[in-house]
Amino acid sequence: MKELLIDLYHDSDKALYEQIYDYICKEIADGKISPGEKLPSTRFMAKNLQISRSTVELAYSQLVAEGYLETKPCSGYFVCDISGLYRFQGIRQEEVKESYKKKEEQTGCRIIFSPFQVDRTYFPFRVWQKLNRSINMEDEEKFFFAGDSRGDENLRGAISSYLHRARGVRCTAGQVIVGAGNEYLLLLLSQLLGSGQKVAMEKYTYIQAARTFSNMEYPIAAVDIDEAGMVMQKLYESGANIAYVMPSHQFPLGTVMPMKRRLELLQWAAASERNYIIEDDHDSEFRYKGKPIPSLQGMDMLGRVIYIGTFSKSIAPSVRVSYMVLPEALLEKYYHNCGFYATTVPRTQQELLYRFLAEGSFERHLNRMKNIYRTRHDYMMGLLKQEAWVKRIYGENAGLHMMAEIETQLTEEELIKRAGERGVKLFGLQENRLLTAEKSRESVTLAMGFGCLKEDEIAEGIAIVRKCVEQKCASHTLAD
């Protein structure tokens, strides 16, 4: 039997049993106690070290629990055979290099014509805060537990009634799945659809959705787009069984899909049980002329449309709540395969959002923002129309940006770079091109966002873009 010479420090931060534990660990690791060797009994150790027996027992049982020691009945504690054991303290302390770079890298631009950014200045923070304060986790037990996998029923009810009223979506609260963002909902959807899907997307589209599909290992077919949206002939030729579209306001082109194309698309979807249309209704809340274009989902009689929307643009990107409306067949599958998933949105966040919707604050906020964005939209339109270098404006009257085709001898990249040097961040059409699609040889086109810009910033920004365009033309003329 091994004798152990442990120096115990009664004034140490470490408990006595920990000191014993550490000592024995180290002795085993250093090979000073060999496998199979018997340790002193707890009684002997306690007496020897003049400590209580239970302290020694605690240390021993920890060592047993971690597999350093084993007990043999009526015999005592023995060192286990831990071949290849090495001391694992203090190695690999070097920092893992921070290779990750922030997505939202600040370019140092003062004026950002982003088609994604929203204005926070007008958000009803007080109402939001008040509602948030009114939710007391302690009062209601439900806020403590995970709840319905699809999201809370009251929130789903409020969403389905809003979607029916504002977007012509036909669904019950039961079909609504609330989730932490569009990408999560697409991931969830991929679990319902399974592998082996092929997705058709318009050549210019919402690239983050394309990347999400790629991450699911779904092949993507880049389909031509004309003035009515996805070209049907090309969709049929693509062999895809999922069509990802934004019929109310295509991103980035701003195309509104006319009735005829919608019907053709539904007809395509009806041709096979495997065909589905994903309708991403990303910014349809904001339409500045006439009434909103109703959703494609509302026309679908056969359950081929999966409708996806978000509160990121209508409330705030940080809210992290999106919703998906599933057709019946997929709902069934959801229940069987994914019904056990816990919801991805905190219960209190769900309740906060529910109250915001239920008391009418959401629609009040939307109406207010619609007016603010409309003013900016009209102002930007007015200015751009006066500029000689703006050949054409399209995709206007909705959302948070418009497309502007530019007359310039610069490439899109050059123009963006040049404007960036002057503190103006521009967003080009080519950034939204699917990698599998060939680059357009057409003139430079910008997606001019106005969501987070005040009128004077819009004017200043456009004046700077004018200089960028003209300067090159001038130098080009001189060179000729």
Place this chain on the structure above:
Amino acid sequence: MKELLIDLYHDSDKALYEQIYDYICKEIADGKISPGEKLPSTRFMAKNLQISRSTVELAYSQLVAEGYLETKPCSGYFVCDISGLYRFQGIRQEEVKESYKKKEEQTGCRIIFSPFQVDRTYFPFRVWQKLNRSINMEDEEKFFFAGDSRGDENLRGAISSYLHRARGVRCTAGQVIVGAGNEYLLLLLSQLLGSGQKVAMEKYTYIQAARTFSNMEYPIAAVDIDEAGMVMQKLYESGANIAYVMPSHQFPLGTVMPMKRRLELLQWAAASERNYIIEDDHDSEFRYKGKPIPSLQGMDMLGRVIYIGTFSKSIAPSVRVSYMVLPEALLEKYYHNCGFYATTVPRTQQELLYRFLAEGSFERHLNRMKNIYRTRHDYMMGLLKQEAWVKRIYGENAGLHMMAEIETQLTEEELIKRAGERGVKLFGLQENRLLTAEKSRESVTLAMGFGCLKEDEIAEGIAIVRKCVEQKCASHTLAD
């Protein structure tokens, strides 16, 4: 040119332009205006209806936007060829049948020996509420925007330092990915690993993880488990490249993986670039004897361990925050493939959690709960040990449950059913068996949870189980 006989109602809820829009829509849908037909000019209509021209223009442009009409330059408005158009209002109003059933179906049991449920009575709601109120979205711009895809840096920092201190995990804040629950993190992980992975799980394991892997279409190998955990020989034979384990406290068996098996597992993982260990450290916060068993991740020098943990048990299931620690190679992949995903946790929720951790409330709460759960654990142990029908207790000293092997002639199913009829919900071992694994012929074993039960409830519940066990034995004896 078609003449239109529209009756306009100036006192209607509907705007005038909407009435025009609706009328023309209906006329087209009913075939009363044919494709190609020219509509009256806006000027003519305005004069005829005695309304402003801009009202008519609004109606027409809406119809153009939706593809009912088209304009021909210098010529006017024409009806589009919408073959197959039908009226889509009012059809399919029947409710989609609510096939979805609630997961948390209440069984009407008074005493629930759940190994999952936590006690809410002791949660520091006031602190939580106070911190929640202290976060003002308006004050700090960042709470409005989506933020870092991995989660906010301060929260990740607090998590990594907690994990290092309490669990021996070695990581930087940069390696921590915060996400809306374990299942979401596994989904995310599947995007980093790609398809074609094969997962080894212990025969008795956390079934929801198995179902999540199934949803990813990963084949699952059910591997034997012995008193040290996953049987290495069987793991090698399984051909799996991912081993999903819970080394600190296996669910449901409660096995603590000894050092030797841990080293063997790491050795297995080191054998191939494709091999990874997923360490689910689900309830390691609660250990009632000795100090916590350090994580496997902390021993891993080669970056083969993916560590996953959650605040569901340590705070509340409704909080929806889990964390994953990625090894370097996968972090690189995360950055490239998934770095553009928005975080799945609301920013304010992240901040709330950060403050809860940073001001020490989290660890105070943990210590408090540990004492409460320890008392219940010891109390349950004491009672069960006195029962003649309890053959063996194992998997104790940690988590929220212990395993009790029962001497009975009932099957597991019968015992659970019988107790259920008496208001006691029991959880059996077989519920946690992988479907691919053969059913054990051993005696009935229960996973006896004590997380949400007061001492008197534990005593009452055990007395009822005793009656269930004895009754059958008695009737069986009579029948003999």
